[in-house]
Amino acid sequence: MTAVTRFRFIWLWVAVWLVYMIYPIEAAWQHPEPWRRVVGIAAAVLYSAVYLAGFLRLRRSLRGTARRLARPGTVALLGSMAALVVVLAVAVGQPALTALVYLSAMAVFALPTRAAWALVAVLATAALVLPRTVPGWTRNDDLAFQVGIAALAVWGVVQLVRRNTELAAAREEITRLAVADERNRFARDLHDLLGHSLTVVSVKAELAGRLVRLAPDRAETELADIQRLAREALTDVRAAVGGYREVSLDVELARARSALVAAGIEADLPDDTAAVPDERQELFGWVVREGVTNVVRHSGAGRCRVRVGAASVVVEDDGRGPGPSARGSGLSGLRERVTAAGGTLAVGRADSGGLALEVTLP
Secondary structure: OOHHHHHHHHHHHHHHHHHHHHHHHHHHHOOOOHHHHHHHHHHHHHHHHHHHHHHHHOHHHHHOOOOOOOOHHHHHHHHHHHHHHHHHHHHHOHHHHHHHHHHHHHHHHHOOHHHHHHHHHHHHHHHHHHHHHOOOOOOOOHHHHHHHHHHHHHHHHHHHHHHHHHHHHHHHHHHHHHHHHHHHHHHHHHHHHHHHHHHHHHHHHHHHHHHHHHOHHHHHHHHHHHHHHHHHHHHHHHHHHHOOOOOOHHHHHHHHHHHHHHOOOEEEOOOOOOOOOHHHHHHHHHHHHHHHHHHHHHHOOOEEEEEEOOOEEEEEEOOOOOOHHHHOHHHHHHHHHHHHOOOEEEEEEOOOOOEEEEEEOO
């Protein structure tokens, strides 16, 4: 049910019950005194109009807007309705008490809970006491019951609509957060995927530029590698967009070796990853990718070592050590992956003096 549909439902529900105002209108119409007839009908019609106008004014409360007793408009609304009940009672007598039912409903709709039910209690008491004390009026205990039932019915409907509105708002918020989370995931994946590939492309392009005159054959080999890396990067991006990206530890180690060699960095990498459980292969692949990318891009190292185990992976170098790169967006994205898997990521100084990136899983 949309907000517009909910509002129309409440509007119809409120308006239909005004049919009971026919009793004071009929009493006024049949009164022998002309002034009472005119005043009674006018007061009943005006009362109904104020009641509907009050609903229109307070409709925002159905969407969860806070209501306050001190709000001048609310006090004026209820005060004007009460005054019209008095005028109607003077004009037509006891039939005017029917209007107390609508006043109790509006009180529940317009006031905070405690104030609303306090006013309902006052109105129900008036419905009991006035017929017993005003000369010529007859006892009618049913009216007090009707005042309470009307208030309870309106309270139930309003609470139901509010809860539905809050639920719809919560669903919208969940959807918004899901979209934001997916956007962050894609940005993280794009950084992790392209950061490594473009770093290697940059290194190989620089190397090819130096070799183009000194060793043309090797320069052609490097250019072919650049072309291959560009195709792989394009494939990775397409896979990320489609949500079917796959990262393998063995593949990332092979790419890492190629990138390190191209950058002139000695690669000390494991040849066997059988000790790593299958469910951790992808995460460890991301660690190797990001760690080696940082080594190539920032470290100025001459040697890079990668160690993998069943529950941990370490990427360390003998370069400049921890610096601003240790807090970059790449490591932030990697930290999110590790945290989501229940692990920890630590960045510190390696024994060789460079940077050590270690990820440990429980």
